[in-house]
Amino acid sequence: MPDLRRLFQSKITQGILALCFAAITGSWLIDRVPVQSPLLLTAALAGYVALMAVFIAIKPVVQQIPIMNLLLYLLIFSSFLGAGIMNIPVGPISMFPYRMVYVLMVPVVLYLALFKKDILEWERVKVKPVMYFHLFWMLYALFSLSWTRSFSMGAVDLIFLIIGISLIFFMVFLMKKEEEFKHVYWIWLGMFAVLTVIGLWNHVTHNHLAISRINKVAEYQKGIPTSVFVNENDFASFISVSFFLVLAFVHRTRSWLLKAVGAALMLLSLYVMIFTSSRANFIAIPLGLAFWFVFLTNKKVKRSLVVLGFVGLAAGIVMFKEKFAAAIGKIEGMLHSLLASGSQAEIASVDIRSNLIKNGLLFFEKSFGFGIGSGNSKYYLMHYAEFPTKGIINVHNWWIEILVNYGAVIFAGYVLLYLWVILQLFRIFRQSGTLYEKIISEGLLGGMIAFSLSCISPSSQISLNYLWLLFAFSISYINFWRVKQNEVQYRPMK
Secondary structure, eight states: OHHHHHHHHOHHHHHHHHHHHHHHHHHHHHHHSOTTOHHHHHHHHHHHHHHHHHHHHTHHHHTTSOHHHHHHHHHHHHHHHTTSSSOEEETTEEEOHHHHHHHHHHHHHHHHHHHOTTTSOGGGOSOHHHHHHHHHHHHHHHHHTTSOSOHHHHHHHHHHHHHHHHHHHHHHHHOOSHHHHHHHHHHHHHHHHHHHHHHHHHHHHOOOOTTOGGGGSOGGGTTOOOTTSSSHHHHHHHHHHHHHHHHHHHHHOOOHHHHHHHHHHHHHHHHHHHTTTOHHHHHHHHHHHHHHHHHSSOHHHHHHHHHHHHHHHHHHHHHTHHHHHHHHHHHHHHHHHTTOOOOSSSOOHHHHHHHHHHHHHHHHHHTTTSOSOTTOHHHHHHHSOSSOOTTOOSOOOHHHHHHHHHHHHHHHHHHHHHHHHHHHHHHHHHHOOSHHHHHHHHHHHHHHHHHHHHTTSSSOSTTOHHHHHHHHHHHHHHHHHHHHHHHHHTOOOO
16 A cells, blocks of 8 residues: 555655644643643643653654554554543544544455455464354344344444454454564553553542543542543453563563563552452452463472562561551452342342342343343343342343353353463463563463453453453464464475
8 A cells, every 4th residue: 555655654644643633632631631730730731742752752663664553553552542531422422542543444454355465365364263253253143133122232232242353353364473463562561551550540639531430429439440441340350461461571571670660560550459349350360370370480480489479478568567457458358248148128249240140041041042132131131130130230241241142152152262262372382482472472371361250340341442452462363373383384495
């Protein structure tokens, strides 16, 4: 696409785009930041200037990136922000950066698929069964609209499903070099740091972005962090998955300074997550850590971690006794609540979740295993629930949501896909030789293990971009590895 590249490299075009970006983001900041808070306004403007400086600094690097890859990076970058930043109502829908880039990217990808088949090469796809499964899932969801009770809810979930699955296709087809996976990895780590800092800002200042539900709660709950998400459970699950990408970097990097920075980010993210009170994620991270410790570290690292663990724990108890006791008490309270039994007057949170699952399984049974249709679990919980859920109409369990909405076939396929991804990433980890091959496969493995429990915390996963990015990153990396191994195997000897 030489003409398109020349257009984007034009100084006039770049100037116009920079002015548009500055005008949009600047007006958004002025609109969002309260004028009566000079300190907050100064901090926001300083952050804005720093962001513009970063864009200017990376401009020479960006100019070397092909247009399609640049669009893909922008899509991934904006996926972390979701609707938390610059949410613009457009009729019945809202537009935010991720959707804007997506709307731009789809026609470009379709053009490449139709007229530039040498760029989107089906022959280079070595994960075809995975791609066929996702195509079948979309078609099944579309067909299921014929028996849904709420067509509108089904259509909305279908759109989210298509957007999520298309990210998998984009990354599998467009990412062909190790450098590209490094770029995505660093985008993820950078955005994890940014979102964690926003979460800390939420907790310390009791200020939240407009999208956060915490804006409508009592003052004593204002310290609950949500970052760019609607609620704290979504944020906590994002932390659980991202935590292991940082852990892999800290484990493998040879720079002690970078190890210290990464470890500080990990500790900060755990500190912020404590205040989300997300019980599932307080189990998900230890589960991922246990897997990482047993399968992804050698004997030397294991011994060092055991010693450091005891020393660090003792030092923490001595130096921060009160805060340590308060944190432990909070965690114990959340874990004990898992065993709490609710009364008819006030149903405990764990009982509500149990009843949501019971209702879901009942709906699945009555659908004869075919599922009640795309996105209709909310409608059924609203109108046909037999177990009390105290007005909550989201399943709060991604595994059950897939089973109830899409039936046994899709559920079985998804579980097999999940297990296959873990096995393939573990195989890559065992066979990899370079530093980044180890880091990426190790980080994705830990994130996938944590995902098994973190996905039961949010009300629904289908609209959360990091879910789809985790699977897209993993599947595309498996495809890249298989293509690479195939090329090595059949490379002619000199």
